[in-house]
Structures are given as structure tokens and as C-alpha cells.
Amino acid sequence: MARSTPWNAALPLAGGTGQAHTIPLSTRRFAAARLGRRRMTRVSSAHAAASLRSSLVTMVLGVACGGAILANTGGVRAECTPTLTQLYRAGSDEAAQVALKRCDGEPNVDALTEISILARPKGVPQPSAQEVADYPRSRGANPNHVAPGIVRIHQGFLRRLHYMTQHFPGKAIEIVSGHRPNTRETSRHFSGRALDLRVRGVAHEKLVEVLRKHPKTGVGYYPNSVFVHLDVRPESGFWVDRSGRGERPDYGAWPPKAKEAAQAKARVLSTIEGKLASLDRIKPLDSF
Secondary structure (H helix, E strand, C coil): CCCCCCCCCEEEEECCCCCEEEEEHHHHHHHHHHHHHHHHHHHHHHHHHHHHHHHHHHHHHCCCCCCCEEEEECCEEEEECCCEEEEEECCCCCEEEEECECCCCCECCCHHHHHHHHCCCCCCCCCCHHHHHHHHHCCCCCCCEEECCEECCCCHHHHHHHHHHHHCCCCCEEEEECCCCCCCCCCCCCCCCEEEEEECCCCHHHHHHHHCCCCCEEEEECCCCCCEEEEECCCCEEEEECCCCCCCCCECCCCCCHHHHHHHHHHHHHHHHHHHHHHHCCCCHHHC
């Protein structure tokens, strides 16, 4: 019957002198264990390095650069192209296509420059691209302006305009009025926090209905005008101004209540009758 080898049994090994040397089994097991750990360490390090490289690649591909994000999905790179919105300056042929949001969902602050130029005051000429690029480095440049006489509109408009495009996809937005340097300083138009605008092909009533749902937004409905007022404010607000162009503000319900409408109709008829009566008092030419 074969005898089992003790744990510390010697292993014969020929030395250089021809004499037999022995390596205890315990030493061999210890050496094998160390060798195994070294191999496992090399494998683990290789896996860690590969995982780090993969993470870095994913991070780089996930960063927005120039308005695009590349995502690694199943080994295939998918390019994310931001949605462009068509904007116009009312009463002119000026237009701009801007991305209101980046692919990561954050507002695209670079779009504020083009929007601010479209919303500039009347009489201020359209600046060239070179003038806009040089302005921040020019002497006496105002950090709140994108060019001489052109205030940078509030960043909050990026979210509100994008909100509009979600409800009216593919529709162009016309800016009727924006910055007004000659208005009262308490007006949000003075500070670049208000826009008068309209959406092509969308009734003003529908646009007002949508905008009123956005938080911290001021909405003014002008049923006898050609625009809807939109502004950025701490608390939401809404009003109706029934006046026409060049008239004094007339705030009230719309449509007017029956009694109020009847009174207004009576005033108009009285004015017309007075004009007609004055014409009757004019002598005909052949009476002279």
C-alpha cells in the first residue's frame, strides 16, 4: 500500500555539484501561491486598465462639442443633432436658425446672441459677424450687450421659446419687439426681459393658452394687436389689453361682458352721430 507524502516532504533537485537538494512541499506550495497571486494581479490590472479606457471613451463621446453628442450604443456611434428653430425679425427679411437647447438638455446660451440681434431696438443697424466677434474686446464694451446698442436678452427666454416649439413644432417665431431703450426703466422691455412675438400659423388665443402654463412667466394678450407679450419674472402674471395700436391701455375681460359691450357700442354710435351732425351743419358750396 502506497504511503501518502507528508505536507513537508522533500522534492529531490539536482544541483550544480551533482548533489541532490530537496525543496520542501510547503515551500513549493508557498511559491505556487505567490506566482498565482502575481498572475491574478496582472490580470486584474489589465482588466482595470481596459475598464478605465472604456469609461474615458464613453465620457468623451458623451460630452457635447459644437452642439453634438456622440453616444456609444451597442458599439455604434449615434450623432445627436439639436433641433433648429426658425426665428424672424418682424417687418424685415432678417432670419436666424438657432438651437435653443443642447443635446444634453441644457439651454444653448450661444443662441442668445442671434436672438438678441433680432430683438434689437428699431433704428439700430444689424451688426456684422465680425463686429459681434470684436465687440467684447473693444474699449468700453458693455458685458450685458452683444454689440453696440444691442442688449443681451435674458437667458430665461431659451427655455420659454423651446417650450413654444414643443407645442408648435416646425412653426416659425416672429419677434415683433424686444429691447426698448427709450421706454420707462421699470419696463421689462428696457432690461431685455420681455419680447412681443407671434408664431406663424398659430392663433394668438392658442399661444396665450400655452404660455400661461409655463412657470414664472408674464403673458399679455392683446386681441386688437398683432403680437403676444412674453416676459421673464419671479412670479407668473397675465393680463388682457383691449386697446388698439396707438391707444391708451384698456385692461379688462375678453371677450367683454354683455353690459360692457353694450356700453361701448353706445359710445361708438354716439360719436358717429355727433360727426354726422357736424357734417349737416356745413353749408353746401353753391350757397356761397
